[in-house]
Amino acid sequence: MELLEILKDVEHPAKGDRNIVDLGMVQKAELKDGKAVIVLAFPKHRDPLAEYLASACKAAVVRHLGKEVETIVETVVKDEPKPRKAGLDLGVEELAQVKHIIGVASGKGGVGKSTVAVNLAVALAGLGYKVGLADADVYGPSVPKMTGTENLAPNAFQEGDKEIILPLEKYGVKWMSIGYFAAPEQALIWRGPMACNALKQMILQVRWGELDFLLIDMPPGTGDIHISLVNDIPMEGAIIVSTPQDVALADVEKGINLFRNDGVKKPVFGLVENMAWFTPAELPDHKYYIFGKDGGKKMAEKYKIPLLGQIPLIQGIREGADDGRPAALREEGEGLYYLQLAQNLAARTK
Ligand SMILES: Nc1ncnc2c1ncn2[C@@H]1O[C@H](COP(=O)(O)OP(=O)(O)OP(=O)(O)O)[C@@H](O)[C@H]1O
Numbered sequence: 001m002e003l004l005e006i007l008k009d010v011e012h013p014a015k016g017d018r019n020i021v022d023l024g025m026v027q028k029a030e031l032k033d034g035k036a037v038i039v040l041a042f043p044k045h046r047d048p049l050a051e052y053l054a055s056a057c058k059a060a061v062v063r064h065l066g067k068e069v070e071t072i073v074e075t076v077v078k079d080e081p082k083p084r085k086a087g088l089d090l091g092v093e094e095l096a097q098v099k100h101i102i103g104v105a106s107g108k109g110g111v112g113k114s115t116v117a118v119n120l121a122v123a124l125a126g127l128g129y130k131v132g133l134a135d136a137d138v139y140g141p142s143v144p145k146m147t148g149t150e151n152l153a154p155n156a157f158q159e160g161d162k163e164i165i166l167p168l169e170k171y172g173v174k175w176m177s178i179g180y181f182a183a184p185e186q187a188l189i190w191r192g193p194m195a196c197n198a199l200k201q202m203i204l205q206v207r208w209g210e211l212d213f214l215l216i217d218m219p220p221g222t223g224d225i226h227i228s229l230v231n232d233i234p235m236e237g238a239i240i241v242s243t244p245q246d247v248a249l250a251d252v253e254k255g256i257n258l259f260r261n262d263g264v265k266k267p268v269f270g271l272v273e274n275m276a277w278f279t280p281a282e283l284p285d286h287k288y289y290i291f292g293k294d295g296g297k298k299m300a301e302k303y304k305i306p307l308l309g310q311i312p313l314i315q316g317i318r319e320g321a322d323d324g325r326p327a328a329l330r331e332e333g334e335g336l337y338y339l340q341l342a343q344n345l346a347a348r349t350k
């Protein structure tokens with residue numbers, strides 16, 4: 001009887017009792033000079049059943065060929081080809097040394113997400129944290145302009161079969177944006193899946209290195225791009241930005257649900273109320289509640305999320321964004337609001 005036939009007697013107890021030959025575990029079965037040499041392949045090191053199956057092989061040989069035959073069983077680890085994911089085959093290796101990946105989202109557009117994200121990144125860096133920011137707004141990237149990096153281009157190099165992109169560094173923060181690669185009008189014609197892939201590449205192919213925080217400035221809305229981002233980027237949670245108006249409320253709920261829904265279940269670390277009041281430069285002690293008072297605070301209570309900060313509408317913040325010098329660089333005045341925000345976020349993500 002052939003040795004391979006004999007080994008069909010050996011059933012794998014964890015595989016519905018299918019035999020090890022049919023399971024493709026027998027890499028070698030050789031009978032020569034009264035010696036049986038068997039090599040069994042296991043999917044992982046130290047398989048708990050390796051020893052059991054080796055003795056079962058020996059027993060089967062004795063049963064069929066008698067005690068005189070010496071049986072040597074070797075075990076090896078079989079390298080199974082990893083199943084390829086459909087679409088882009090990008091891993092999350094470049095994010096391995098990032099402690100906190102946090103999405104900055106809002107349901108509604110134009111509430112100041114990017115301004116908050118950029119200033120928060122600068123403020124966190126000012127506190128001594130290692131920080132990166134990925135501008136995930138494919139259709140309207142604003143990070144290059146807000147940081148004065150719009151004329152720069154990130155370096156890239158080939159490593160094995162992978163292209164690695166180096167982030168730009170300015171103000172102590174590592175920045176990455178699709179805006180460094182594509183002219184805005186070009187991005188506009190991208191269809192959904194193309195935009196999603198470009199986005200993922202821009203986050204997953206970047207050599208972020210060691211970071212305490214990687215902020216993801218999410219595009220406005222809660223569509224396919226958002227769902228794909230939340231699913232493919234291992235975000236720890238999110239912060240939500242909103243203005244205090246009632247009309248923003250329904251959108252905030254959508255933004256929160258993007259992370260809190262059953263399929264995702266990620267924490268929302270807090271809400272940032274942007275444009276909470278207006279203070280004119282010449283009347284620094286006055287507060288005008290243009291969009292209503294404490295709307296964000298009430299939203300935070302309603303959805304049971306901490307209010308991380310209230311940022312007023314200040315001309316200096318808008319100017320800083322337009323000039324590429326974020327207001328958070330200032331260690332006084334409006335800079336203090338972002339400093340406070342950064343401290344609150346750091347305290348919540350320990
Ligand atoms: N606290 C603030 N004080 C003054 N201006 C602000 C403030 N926050 C944001 N802005 C200004 O409001 C405008 C919109 O802000 P921003 O681009 O950050 O919004 P967004 O939510 O990212 O928009 P989008 O939905 O298009 O991505 C910008 O011109 C910005 O400078």
Ligand SMILES: [Mg+2]
Nearest residue numbers: 113114137142
């Ligand atoms: Mg934006």
